[in-house]
Amino acid sequence: MNKLTDLLKSSRHTVVFTGAGMSTESGLPDFRSPSRGLWARFNPDELANIDALETNQDEFLEFYRYRLNDIKDISPHEGHYILAEWEKEGLIDGIVTQNVDGFHHDAGSENVMEIHGTFRSLYCHDCGKEQDHEAYREGAVHCSCGGPIRPGIVLFGETLPQDTFLKAEEITMQADLFIVLGSSLSVTPANMFPMLAEQNGANLVIVNREPTPFDSHATCVIQDTGIRDVLMETNQILKS
Ligand SMILES: [Zn+2]
Numbered sequence: 001m002n003k004l005t006d007l008l009k010s011s012r013h014t015v016v017f018t019g020a021g022m023s024t025e026s027g028l029p030d031f032r033s034p035s036r037g038l039w040a041r042f043n044p045d046e047l048a049n050i051d052a053l054e055t056n057q058d059e060f061l062e063f064y065r066y067r068l069n070d071i072k073d074i075s076p077h078e079g080h081y082i083l084a085e086w087e088k089e090g091l092i093d094g095i096v097t098q099n100v101d102g103f104h105h106d107a108g109s110e111n112v113m114e115i116h117g118t119f120r121s122l123y124c125h126d127c128g129k130e131q132d133h134e135a136y137r138e139g140a141v142h143c144s145c146g147g148p149i150r151p152g153i154v155l156f157g158e159t160l161p162q163d164t165f166l167k168a169e170e171i172t173m174q175a176d177l178f179i180v181l182g183s184s185l186s187v188t189p190a191n192m193f194p195m196l197a198e199q200n201g202a203n204l205v206i207v208n209r210e211p212t213p214f215d216s217h218a219t220c221v222i223q224d225t226g227i228r229d230v231l232m233e234t235n236q237i238l239k240s
Pocket of ligand 1: 124125126127128129143144145146147
């Protein structure tokens, strides 16, 4: 933690990259976990697909209603709040996230690039009109125009939000410190960002329970401590 603190203090541009591990520490269930029985009812891989919205619409709508209800009662943890505080204090420039739960916004972070979109917005797939969360969760899954309502996340088969993506690339290239929190960095485009940061001379810090393909490139790798604890301890050292 001391090393991370020193790096943070000496860096002029720090970018944080968060993945699923950040959210699971809030208690957000992994929707792929077989123990939850979701697999018995749904096939998430099939349903997180643009085709499902067209060919398997009833199940698609039911699946996302279920997931939104999952997220509703869960909130950001201390780690999310510390990142928001660090942004206000100028310690970090922004957050690039794979997560769609909106917890960084909820915690007060402002410069957040959600490269896979967000569950915070719901809109009609046909006419684009924004829709109400509560009504959706209660079962109003169609727009007044008759179109299906969908979450503002990126489905397989759809392109990533280009503006957000470009912004994420830009901020990453400026970083002299790039901190990965809870991502296995095993898939594209997630793995693109640490690569980009490194090519531009940034130090890499990786906090993840499992090894990642970038560990050998990192200045500092933390596997044995959770993200929340890493951030809390680092914050404590910073403020002492
Ligand atoms: Zn509509």
